[in-house]
Amino acid sequence: MKYAIIIPDGAADEPLEELDGLTPLAAAHTPNMDLIAREGRQGLVRTIPKGFESGSDVAIMSLLGYDPKIYHTGRAPLEAAAQHIPLSPTDWVFRCNLVTVADGIMKDHSAGGIGNAEAQRLISDLSHGLTAPGFEFFTGVSYRNLLVYRGSQAFNVTTRPPHEIPDEPIAKHLPRGQGSEILRKLMSESAEMLADHEINQVRRQTGHNPATQIWLWGQGHAPNIPTFQQRFGVNPGCMITGVDLLRGLAVLLGWDVHEVPGMTSFHDTDYAGQGRETAKMLDKYDLVFSHIEAPDEASHQADWKTKVEAIEHIDSYIVGPVLEKLRTFDEWRILVMPDHPTNISTRKHGYAPSPFAMAGTRVTSVLKGDFNEKNAAASDLHIEHGHELMEYFLRAGLA
Numbered sequence: 001m002k003y004a005i006i007i008p009d010g011a012a013d014e015p016l017e018e019l020d021g022l023t024p025l026a027a028a029h030t031p032n033m034d035l036i037a038r039e040g041r042q043g044l045v046r047t048i049p050k051g052f053e054s055g056s057d058v059a060i061m062s063l064l065g066y067d068p069k070i071y072h073t074g075r076a077p078l079e080a081a082a083q084h085i086p087l088s089p090t091d092w093v094f095r096c097n098l099v100t101v102a103d104g105i106m107k108d109h110s111a112g113g114i115g116n117a118e119a120q121r122l123i124s125d126l127s128h129g130l131t132a133p134g135f136e137f138f139t140g141v142s143y144r145n146l147l148v149y150r151g152s153q154a155f156n157v158t159t160r161p162p163h164e165i166p167d168e169p170i171a172k173h174l175p176r177g178q179g180s181e182i183l184r185k186l187m188s189e190s191a192e193m194l195a196d197h198e199i200n201q202v203r204r205q206t207g208h209n210p211a212t213q214i215w216l217w218g219q220g221h222a223p224n225i226p227t228f229q230q231r232f233g234v235n236p237g238c239m240i241t242g243v244d245l246l247r248g249l250a251v252l253l254g255w256d257v258h259e260v261p262g263m264t265s266f267h268d269t270d271y272a273g274q275g276r277e278t279a280k281m282l283d284k285y286d287l288v289f290s291h292i293e294a295p296d297e298a299s300h301q302a303d304w305k306t307k308v309e310a311i312e313h314i315d316s317y318i319v320g321p322v323l324e325k326l327r328t329f330d331e332w333r334i335l336v337m338p339d340h341p342t343n344i345s346t347r348k349h350g351y352a353p354s355p356f357a358m359a360g361t362r363v364t365s366v367l368k369g370d371f372n373e374k375n376a377a378a379s380d381l382h383i384e385h386g387h388e389l390m391e392y393f394l395r396a397g398l399a
């Protein structure tokens with residue numbers, strides 16, 4: 001059996017006035033996703049358990065069959081795994097975003113989607129300039145960097161993801177709790193250091209959001225996760241993604257990570273390249289997981305036009321070719337679903353259950369309808385515990 005899983009990140013949404021009361025997923029022209037829903041099944045799945053902050057770390061862990069209540073220790077540790085950063089059980093990892101704060105307001109969680117080279121320069125300068133015993137910076141992709149702490153300070157802190165507080169005053173969202181003073185000090189010192197940094201001068205001159213400071217969040221210790229093969233008996237799979245969070249999950253799951261040139265986490269990504277490579281990897285692997293970040297980033301920018309276009313590109317350049325490839329195998333299944341909603345109206349991740357569509361060998365059709373939130377909700381297939389979906393996808397209806 002060949003399995004393909006395609007995740008248009010944050011593609012689910014609420015109805016929008018600008019789209020005549022349709023959601024972006026419903027408004028987008030998606031003949032391939034619709035075919036999957038019509039030939040197979042669609043339903044709703046709750047990927048963010050009650051009490052968790054909505055994010056891809058929690059959502060994708062759920063949909064891969066791992067209960068976040070048991071396995072989730074934070075977002076940053078997953079990204080540390082992506083970079084193969086060795087962690088002892090007592091080490092802490094923090095996400096270290098480069099963000100744009102203006103007049104005390106969180107303007108942009110991504111510092112204008114800052115490029116890798118610029119981000120690396122800034123992080124390198126910060127690591128030399130800040131006095132932070134026990135702390136070590138690691139550069140990641142774009143604005144997504146990491147700060148590791150190997151020391152004796154105890155932390156019991158509450159932090160907020162910067163993409164959850166757009167246009168809000170940062171003062172009320174700074175780290176709180178035991179050990180938070182040192183985090184707040186690093187953040188404010190970074191603001192002083194970066195204020196007139198030459199990279200920021202150029203960014204301002206060219207109309208890009210400057211990286212005015214670091215923002216620390218998503219902290220945790222290294223998680224202890226059984227591999228996907230141990231858990232489900234499926235041969236090691238292949239992860240294709242533009243973000244470190246998913247590369248890290250892949251490492252922990254015992255999967256290979258396949259890099260595709262031209263793939264980014266934004267709408268400038270090479271959709272066709274990702275579609276070709278996802279299809280090609282199905283020759284080599286029994287399971288290929290292909291994740292596209294672009295719809296989520298467009299939602300955070302409240303850019304509904306780009307969101308619709310990203311969904312359409314995913315449908316025609318990735319889902320289409322993968323479906324075509326799968327049909328050359330005797331037994332196959334495909335699952336397409338947003339990991340969580342990201343709502344244009346709030347620019348934040350939502351908590352509603354996600355629609356999913358699956359088709360393939362012995363997945364039988366019940367209701368006939370295009371793939372969207374409304375039709376998924378109308379189906380009788382509602383999975384309340386997200387981590388039960390994977391077992392269903394891999395085995396339902398098979399002897």
Ligand SMILES: [Zn+2]
Nearest residue numbers: 010163296342
């Ligand atoms: Zn997001």
